[in-house]
Amino acid sequence: MDLRVKHRVPEVAGILTVVSLALVFGAALGTIPKTLLPQAPSWVLNAIPLVNAIISGLAILIIGAGWYWIRAGQIKRHRAAMLSGVMLFATFLILYLYKVALQGPTPFAGPEVIRQFVYLPLLSIHILLAIICVPLLYYVLLLAVTRPIHEIPQTRHPRIGRIAASLWLVSFALGLIVYLLLYVVY
Template sequence: MAFRTRDHVPAVTGVLSVISLALVFGAVLGVFETVAPTAPEAVIDAIPHVNAVLSAVAIGTIVVGWRAIRRGAVDRHRRSMLVTVGLFVAFLVLYLYRVSLVGPSPFPGPDSVYQFVYLPVLGIHILLAIVCIPLLYYVLLLALTHEVAELPATNHPRVGRVAASLWLVSFTLGIVVYLLLYAVY
């Protein structure tokens, strides 16, 4: 009997989520040595700014995809969501590359802002990003393993609404974190 992803979407989602989160936490905690060559300092310094732009564009593509599906434009929705996944992957690769080389960015502002603004915003951003990983894998796997006509009968529409909402908030809070780190202070 052949293994078909379509028949095991929750299990495949779980495996991919565990692997992805282990890689992310491993990189952030410095468990993995960086195997990639070190880029020039100007490139490494530019990554947070590039990631802020990627996040802003991702917010736009999520909104476009959401509006498209509400209007019944399935192809536009699919393209928008796939572009968003690509933007997220690019963001994550750049973020993990930078953090594996230089570590997390220290907060340069006052302690009161750090404790009462920055940490709560960062915490919610990270929590939502973690929660989004399995949701995104799940809706993506459903979309990739089912015909368009079958998707309304799956959990794709319901879970997709939740995933898109949380993803929007996470990307937005990521931009707030960026602004606090690089613009405000």
């Protein structure tokens, strides 16, 4: 399996992206039947936004540390940080999609002018960056896990990884601002 994926990284990343985004849009658009999902108590569903905000904050710190460590030549720490970041992202996404599939998106309760000129632009950029990150993250992750460490610098992993990490950090930061606008400020 490893050798087959190693020589088909773009294709496998593409397939994983399509499947992942289909699940995301299926949950967000309400096409996933609620009866297929286990029903959590309301306190669990109500806790998900705060848990996801904490996950986002941790992910920002971990991705930043991973970026620092690769620049410092600490490859094992970089790898551990970035894999942890991916796991946090997956956890965030599973929790978010579970809540949205069961309850739908949280409506913005603030003033309409803030909704139109602050909240919706921030949310749109956050979502767009998150969507763009998915194939990039799959690509760099697959390059990293299908090759020995000494081969990775000769791949597109360093270049694409810098782009993916930058977009990923901005997306997580905007997600925190969206959380604050939805659950703290308004």
